[in-house]
Amino acid sequence: MNPITIALDGMGGDHAPEMVVRGADLARQRFPHIRFVIFGIEGRLKPLLDRCAELAKVTELHHTEDVVRAEDRPSVALRSGRASSMRMAIDAVRDGSAAAVVSAGNTGALMAMAKFVLKTMPGIDRPAIASYFPTTRGESVMLDLGANVSCDANNLFQFAVMGNVFARTVLGVLEPTVALLNVGSEDQKGGDVLREANTLLREAKLPGSYYGFVEGNDIVSGTVDVIVTDGFTGNVALKAIEGTAKLYSDFLKRAFRSSWTAGLGYILARSALNKLRVRTDPRRYNGAILLGLNGIAVKSHGGTDAFGFSNAVGVAVDMLQHGFLEKIRQDLERVSVSAASPAAAAL
C-alpha cells in the first residue's frame, strides 16, 4: 500500500502531548503504511518521540509555539491562532503535505479553522460533524452533531448524502438505510423543514434506501444505518446516549460492589462482561468526522487516551483508503444532475 501521511495536532486534548504521541505509536502498529507529521511544542514532543524509536522513524516534528485552548472561542482561535499546532496541522492538508488531520482539541475552533482553510466542498452548503456508535444490530452513523444548531431541508438532504457515503465506505454497508430523526414515524410529524427534507430524500434515490422518519429510541436500536438531524438535536441526543451508557455502567459497578456474593458473581461473569465492555467501549468509537470539507479532518474526544486517539487516526485512515472524498463528490454530482433534469435521469 502507498504510504499515507496524517497530520496530528500534538497539543490538542486533555492529556496531550503524551496521549497524542502514544496514540500515534499504537496507530503505527495497526497501519504499517502510515507516516505522521506532528505539530506542537518541540521541547515537549521530542522527548516523547525519542522513547518511541519505531514511531520516530516515520514521524516528522514541526515546532509551533501557539496552542488553541479548550476555552477559546472559535472566532478568536480563527483570528489569532494562525501559528497554532491545530491550524498548522490543518494547513498541512491544504498544502498536500498530509492527507488528513486528527486533533483532540477544541471542536468549535477545529471546525472554524478547517472550514476556513479547507473550504466547503462544491454542492455542500454547510459542513457537519458525524460520529458512529454501537447499536443492537451493529453500528450506525449520525449527523449533524453540533456544527449547525439550525438547518434547512437542503442542509439535511446534503447531510444524508454524506452520511450515506460514510456508511458505505467506513462502516462497509453496501446499501445503507437512511432516516430523518423526528418525534414520530408518520409523514405529517415534525416541522416544515423535516417534511420538506423527507420529500427531497424520497425523490433522490440515494444508493441503498430511504427509510423515512425514525424516533429517538431508533438511534441505538440500529433501525437504520444513517440518522440525519440538525446539530442541536443530534448533539443533545448523542450526549444523552453517552450519559445514559455511563449511568448504567456506574449503577452496575455499584451493584457488583454492594455485597460479597455480588462481587463473587462479578468475578465469575467477568469474562462475559469484559466482552460487553469492549463492545461498548467509547474509545472504540472515538473520532467525530468533519464532513463536507475539501479534506479529511477527524476530531478525537478531548478526554480520550492513547487507545482512543489511535482509533480516531484509524477513522482517518479508513476514509482515505476508501476514497471517501471522491465518493461524496460523485454522489453529489449524480444527485444534482438528477435534480436538474429528472427526465434525463429517468432515461
Add this chain to the structure above:
Amino acid sequence: MNPITIALDGMGGDHAPEMVVRGADLARQRFPHIRFVIFGIEGRLKPLLDRCAELAKVTELHHTEDVVRAEDRPSVALRSGRASSMRMAIDAVRDGSAAAVVSAGNTGALMAMAKFVLKTMPGIDRPAIASYFPTTRGESVMLDLGANVSCDANNLFQFAVMGNVFARTVLGVLEPTVALLNVGSEDQKGGDVLREANTLLREAKLPGSYYGFVEGNDIVSGTVDVIVTDGFTGNVALKAIEGTAKLYSDFLKRAFRSSWTAGLGYILARSALNKLRVRTDPRRYNGAILLGLNGIAVKSHGGTDAFGFSNAVGVAVDMLQHGFLEKIRQDLERVSVSAASPAAAAL
C-alpha cells in the same frame, strides 16, 4: 384523608381493559382513600371488576361505546370521539365528578381533548408534557416531551415555572434547580430562543435556583432537578435515553447467558442486580403529566402493565394531595406581578 376520585380511560393502552382494572386495584391498595370512575365498554369492564371485590366497592362504571384508537389523528379524535372512554373521562374532571384523569391511550388525542375540554391555565400559552426519571443523584423532571415541536422563549419560561412546581410538589425537592437544555453551557450557545429564555429565567427568581444551560449528558446525571426544552428535543432525548437503557439491559442479559460461569455469576449477583432493576424499572417512572391545564391529566405508557398503570395513578394522587394546580397558579401570579412591576417586587 378526604376521598379522591380518579377518572380512568378503561379502554386506552395495549393491554386494556384488563391492565386498567388490575392497575386500579393495585393503586387502591396503596391509596386507601381513592375512588374510581372507569369509562369504557361495560360488557368488557364489568366481568373484570367482578373479580376485584374491594375495587368494585369504590368504583363506578360508565358505559361508553366509542374508543379512541392508537392510530387516530388527534384532530379526528377531537371531532368524532365525543362519546369515547377517553373523552368522557376528561369530561368528568371538567364537571367536577373526578379530580384527575389517567389514560394509557393515544397521547396526541389525549392532549388535544384535554386542552379542548379543560382549557389552558391563565398565564400559560401552551400546555406541555412532563415526565420524571432516575438519575445518578435521585430523580429529575423534564419538559416538554412532545406537545410543542417548536417553542418561543415565553413557552420555555412557563415550562420552567411548571417544572419547578412539579419538582417541589411531586419529587419533594424544596428548592429545585432548573436548567435549559442546550448544546453547551456558555451563555452564547444555542439559538435566539434559548438565549432569550435564559435571560428571562435569570431575572425571574423562581423558588430554588436557576442553573443556566445544561447538555444532553446532564439529563441523567442529575445535574439539575428540572430540565426545560422544546417538545422536539425533549421527545428525542427521552426516547434516546429509554432506548439506550434498553440496549444496555439487552447487552447485559446476553452477557450473562453467554457461558455457564457467567450464568452462575448472575445467580450470585442476582439480589444486587434486582435492586438495580427495581431502581431503574421504567414502570416505576410511568406517568407523563399534561401540565398547564385547568385539571390534572396523566398519560400512562401505552404498553405498560398493571403495576406501571398503578404508578401513573399514583402520580395523579401525588399532584392532587400536594395542591399542584393551586401552587402553579400562585407561582404564575407572583412571576407576572414581578415582571409587571419590578420595583414593587423588589420592595
